[in-house]
Amino acid sequence: MVRYTALKGLYDLEKTIGSGGFAKVKLATHVATGEKVAIKIMEKTTLGEDLPRVKLEVEALKTLLHQHICRLYQVIETENHYFMVLEYCSGGELFDHIVEKNRLPEIEARRFFCQIISAVAYMHNLGYAHRDLKPENVLLDKEENLKLIDFGLCAKPKMGMQAHLYTSCGSPTYAAPELIMGKKYLGSEVDIWSMGVLLYALLCGFLPFDDNSLENLYKKILSGKYEEPYWLSHDSKALIKSMLQVDPVKRITIHELCHHPWITSNSLKPVVFIHKTKFEKDDEVLSTMSAICGESNTDIWKKLMRSDRTDYRTATYLLLLDRKLRGLSLKIATKS
Numbered sequence: 001m002v003r004y005t006a007l008k009g010l011y012d013l014e015k016t017i018g019s020g021g022f023a024k025v026k027l028a029t030h031v032a033t034g035e036k037v038a039i040k041i042m043e044k045t046t047l048g049e050d051l052p053r054v055k056l057e058v059e060a061l062k063t064l065l066h067q068h069i070c071r072l073y074q075v076i077e078t079e080n081h082y083f084m085v086l087e088y089c090s091g092g093e094l095f096d097h098i099v100e101k102n103r104l105p106e107i108e109a110r111r112f113f114c115q116i117i118s119a120v121a122y123m124h125n126l127g128y129a130h131r132d133l134k135p136e137n138v139l140l141d142k143e144e145n146l147k148l149i150d151f152g153l154c155a156k157p158k159m160g161m162q163a164h165l166y167t168s169c170g171s172p173t174y175a176a177p178e179l180i181m182g183k184k185y186l187g188s189e190v191d192i193w194s195m196g197v198l199l200y201a202l203l204c205g206f207l208p209f210d211d212n213s214l215e216n217l218y219k220k221i222l223s224g225k226y227e228e229p230y231w232l233s234h235d236s237k238a239l240i241k242s243m244l245q246v247d248p249v250k251r252i253t254i255h256e257l258c259h260h261p262w263i264t265s266n267s268l269k270p271v272v273f274i275h276k277t278k279f280e281k282d283d284e285v286l287s288t289m290s291a292i293c294g295e296s297n298t299d300i301w302k303k304l305m306r307s308d309r310t311d312y313r314t315a316t317y318l319l320l321l322d323r324k325l326r327g328l329s330l331k332i333a334t335k336s
């Protein structure tokens with residue numbers, strides 16, 4: 001097991017739970033609380049021109065505080081590495097969950113899809129587009145709630161969500177026609193297309209546009225034609241059709257999506273916008289921390305508010321807060 005001195009005493013590394021591209025993700029234990037976390041480890045030399053994306057993603061994640069967006073607890077930078085300490089989503093990838101069940105019943109697909117809409121509506125509301133929405137980037141926690149991950153391609157156009165983007169990114173299978181055509185596009189509109197592909201995968205168990213040859217895949221995406229299996233309900237077909245519109249102007253908006261009949265059926269309330277971007281002060285958590293570090297609740301909170309929100313104190317506070325929100329007792333490992 002490779003030892004990283006930067007993590008010594010803070011995190012105990014365990015097995016690798018994900019790898020790909022320029023990063024690997026390892027399971028770890030946050031020493032002070034004993035909580036499990038996922039640590040995304042990136043070597044700076046391997047990152048190359050992707051280095052700015054790490055900083056972009058960290059800045060985005062410091063703002064994006066939402067129950068369906070994987071939480072960033074801490075960032076550790078050394079001469080050769082970046083370590084992003086992230087929420088451990090013990091249910092693994094949504095992709096594996098769909099494969100395991102072949103396809104999801106409409107009720108379960110709706111529950112998952114409402115959580116994705118809630119997270120994406122929140123992001124768009126704050127001016128962020130994800131741009132790489134796909135089942136592999138949606139994880140499950142132990143209560144089978146969804147968590148969006150991998151914001152390495154997310155964009156926050158300086159002129160807001162109405163400003164056009166040009167960078168071609170993300171996986172072609174889930175990419176909108178305007179993106180693969182290299183046209184200027186709106187981040188919000190390409191996210192809606194990818195969510196349409198995601199919803200189709202949830203309900204059908206396979207992809208609307210798929211082909212081993214990239215050229216044929218592009219032709220299928222640009223045609224906007226896909227199979228409608230017999231088991232799809234009328235409302236599901238209508239919803240998917242409204243998201244997989246080749247012309248982005250005709251595509252459903254995130255706001256219309258929140259109120260779509262398929263979403264609100266079975267008396268499900270429209271998806272609500274969460275505006276939280278600030279930590280809430282929790283004195284029980286602060287008291288648990290002060291019992292160990294000897295500082296007062298006020299001093300700990302002041303240091304938290306003055307910090308850049310990516311230090312060990314922030315990680316400890318957030319992990320204890322998550323424990324409390326899950327109804328678990330608050331504990332800190334005493335120095336053994």
Ligand SMILES: COc1cc(O)cc(Nc2ccc(C(=O)Nc3ccc4c(c3)C[NH2+]CC4)cc2)c1
Binds near residue numbers: 025057086139
């Ligand atoms: C904001 O969240 C991010 C951002 C980012 O750039 C990368 C990640 N990557 C993660 C990847 C995986 C996990 C994770 O918890 N994976 C996981 C957990 C449990 C299991 C598996 C994977 C797979 N086998 C079943 C059990 C967490 C973050 C997040």
